[in-house]
Amino acid sequence: MSTRDPETKRQRLLEAALSEFAAYGLAGARVDRLAKRAGISAGLVYSFYENKEGLFEAVFDAIVEQVVAGVPMDADDLGEYAARLYDGGLAHPEVMRFVAWYELERGDSAGRRASTSTAMKQKVDAVAEAQRRGVVTDRFTAGQILALVQNLANMWQMxxxxxxxxxxxxxxxxxxxxxxxxxxxxxx
Incomplete structure (x- = not known):
């Protein structure tokens, strides 16, 4: 079904790009293939994003936004937060594959996106507040705790x-x- 709604097309493009990048990484992904998956022309991809790299970054930002919104963190129950992250990884294995490609393709700069930095700072601040209230141990820094929790949540995914x-x-x-x-x- 064709639609003139640009936001719907952009969303279909992001979903198709996630699948394509999860399967092939940035270098192996092909714009014509992901455009076909999205049901749009390859030329239309470039009306949304300047290039394939821009689309790759947009997919990453969309994943961060979805995880932050879809898996809110309760620093008073980090065990349940980790379980919800695990559940998300099971439901969407392509996200973990994409993130692995992102880390490989972007290297040291991978964690320096504004979307990631903001989300991580908020989570670290919430853990630090739980530590101040005595709900969470102070044996580790808030950042260390967040890293450990997220890695435990995803330890079986890859x-x-x-x-x-x-x-x-x-x-x-x-x-x-x-x-x-x-x-x-x-x-x-």
Whole structure:
């Protein structure tokens, strides 16, 4: 179904680009292929984004925005936050593949996007506030805690079968929740 709604076309383009970049990375992605996935012309891609690199960055920013909005962090229950991140990774494995490509393609500059910096600062501030209230341990800095929580949440997303067989699928989520809660529990 054709539509003249540019916002709908842009959204379809971002979704198609996510799939294309997750499968091939920036270097291997082809504009004609992702345009076809989006149901638009390759020329129209360039009316939305200056180049393939700009589209790649836009996909990254959209992912950050969706995760921040879709998986709000409650610093008082970081175990459940980690579980929701894990659930999101299971529901959208292409996002983790895209992020892996993004890290490979962008290297040191990958974490320096304004979208990421703002989201991380807000989360670190929330953890620091929970630490001040004594809800979260102060054995680690707020930044260290956030990094540990996010890595535990995603630890099974990009692993091979040998690693995945170590813990049955039905217990992975509860393992994450328990591990995070123990990690961040204040000393007694």
């Amino acid at each position: 692993q091979g079968a040998d690693f995945l067989e170590l813990v049955p699928e039905q217990t992975r989520r509860t393992t994450i929740v328990d591990a995070v809660r123990r990690l961040v529990a204040p000393a007694r």
